[in-house]
Amino acid sequence: MYLERLELQNFRNYDYLNIKLNSHVNIIYGNNAQGKTNLLESIYVLGLTRSHLLHLDNNLIKIGTNFCKIKGSIKKNKITTKYEIDYNLDKKTLKIDKQEIKKISDYINNSLNIIIFYPEDLEIIKGSPNNRRNFLNIELSQLSNNYLKILNEFNKLLKIRNEYLKKMSKNQEYNKTYFEIITNYFVDKSLLIYKMRKKFVDKLNENCEKIFYEITKLSGFKIQYINNFSDENIIDKKQFMLDKFTKNINKEIKFGSTLYGPHRDELEFFLNDKNIKLYGSQGQKRMAVLSMKLAEIPLFEQFKNSKPILLLDDVFSELDDTKKNNIIKYLADDIQVIITTTEIKKINKKKFSSVNIFKIKEGKIIKTEEVEGNERKSL
Numbered sequence: 001m002y003l004e005r006l007e008l009q010n011f012r013n014y015d016y017l018n019i020k021l022n023s024h025v026n027i028i029y030g031n032n033a034q035g036k037t038n039l040l041e042s043i044y045v046l047g048l049t050r051s052h053l054l055h056l057d058n059n060l061i062k063i064g065t066n067f068c069k070i071k072g073s074i075k076k077n078k079i080t081t082k083y084e085i086d087y088n089l090d091k092k093t094l095k096i097d098k099q100e101i102k103k104i105s106d107y108i109n110n111s112l113n114i115i116i117f118y119p120e121d122l123e124i125i126k127g128s129p130n131n132r133r134n135f136l137n138i139e140l141s142q143l144s145n146n147y148l149k150i151l152n153e154f155n156k157l158l159k160i161r162n163e164y165l166k167k168m169s170k171n172q173e174y175n176k177t178y179f180e181i182i183t184n185y186f187v188d189k190s191l192l193i194y195k196m197r198k199k200f201v202d203k204l205n206e207n208c209e210k211i212f213y214e215i216t217k218l219s220g221f222k223i224q225y226i227n228n229f230s231d232e233n234i235i236d237k238k239q240f241m242l243d244k245f246t247k248n249i250n251k252e253i254k255f256g257s258t259l260y261g262p263h264r265d266e267l268e269f270f271l272n273d274k275n276i277k278l279y280g281s282q283g284q285k286r287m288a289v290l291s292m293k294l295a296e297i298p299l300f301e302q303f304k305n306s307k308p309i310l311l312l313d314d315v316f317s318e319l320d321d322t323k324k325n326n327i328i329k330y331l332a333d334d335i336q337v338i339i340t341t342t343e344i345k346k347i348n349k350k351k352f353s354s355v356n357i358f359k360i361k362e363g364k365i366i367k368t369e370e371v372e373g374n375e376r377k378s379l
């Protein structure tokens with residue numbers, strides 16, 4: 001799968017943009033605050049209907065205007081599909097091949113598969129557990145058609161269960177049978193989420209150690225998934241969880257909230273048994289997240305039958321030249337990559353067999369180059 005063409009109207013600092021992309025490597029370069037991240041963000045929004053940054057949809061509309069449009073043509077197995085997202089100040093319209101799609105999950109399930117790596121991703125390691133659960137949720141929503149649905153049902157049950165526990169903590173009346181039914185459903189959904197997250201992390205672990213090694217020449221990188229069900233000795237996981245709730249009901253009433261379940265899950269990252277969050281350097285943390293993201297590529301191939309589009313925002317900053325080259329070597333594969341950078345000179349373009357280079361200034365492309373093998377032509 002690759003993005004053939006991208007068209008933007010009133011998106012962030014772009015009035016209008018229409019570019020043809022390379023199916024292999026694309027480098028977007030320019031000074032700070034010219035629109036490099038914005039361009040990647042538009043592709044991400046086209047795939048997942050909202051920004052990877054915690055912004056409101058309205059922030060995406062160019063200041064001073066009242067709508068924005070993102071259009072993209074995706075080529076997959078020789079078939080081109082057109083995607084379009086229109087925002088105006090109170091409405092978002094999603095279209096696939098000009099047909100309006102009402103349900104966001106239907107759009108996402110049939111949309112572009114994207115892996116993004118961006119500077120704020122460091123929070124997956126450095127930040128709160130919420131960052132790590134968000135990571136799991138976003139990636140699994142793309143990989144599985146069911147995950148988002150199950151997660152939404154789970155969140156509804158969690159909310160109801162917490163309301164009950166709050167009532168109980170205030171000694172208010174409640175329906176005990178209904179509470180038990182909710183707990184039962186809650187455990188069912190928790191178990192489904194656990195299984196999907198566990199499979200995902202197991203699969204990541206199959207690939208990420210090797211990738212981390214190829215970039216850093218350090219071995220022993222591992223991700224650990226921590227969940228109430230994790231103990232392999234627990235045979236009947238459902239009964240185990242129900243018993244846990246029965247045993248700890250007074251504690252839950254005291255806190256007025258559900259203390260066990262996937263909303264408490266954690267991920268930990270290790271390099272040779274040393275926790276990277278506590279002992280890793282800044283560069284190692286970046287490479288840990290990058291390796292994890294690159295380890296997802298084969299998962300998309302396996303579960304979605306196509307290679308994802310890789311968006312790398314500022315991936316080369318803070319890295320020494322050897323690591324930059326190791327990353328480039330790794331990316332010299334047949335996947336579409338769109339990379340932003342402020343320093344084009346430091347990138348060895350010859351390592352890529354085919355690359356399009358775009359220079360951006362104030363929301364406009366001011367120079368385009370296509371390099372095919374050793375041939376170079378300025379457009």
Ligand SMILES: Nc1ncnc2c1ncn2[C@@H]1O[C@H](COP(=O)(O)OP(=O)(O)OP(=O)(O)O)[C@@H](O)[C@H]1O
Pocket residue numbers: 011012013014030031032033034035036037038039059060061062063342
């Ligand atoms: N809704 C908007 N309307 C108009 N301009 C916007 C909007 N949102 C952001 N901008 C502008 O976009 C620019 C930032 O673009 P972007 O984040 O893509 O920069 P960048 O090229 O990635 O820079 P850096 O190298 O610092 O990461 C800023 O000048 C900002 O004011």
Ligand SMILES: [Mg+2]
Pocket residue numbers: 036037038313314
């Ligand atoms: Mg940027």
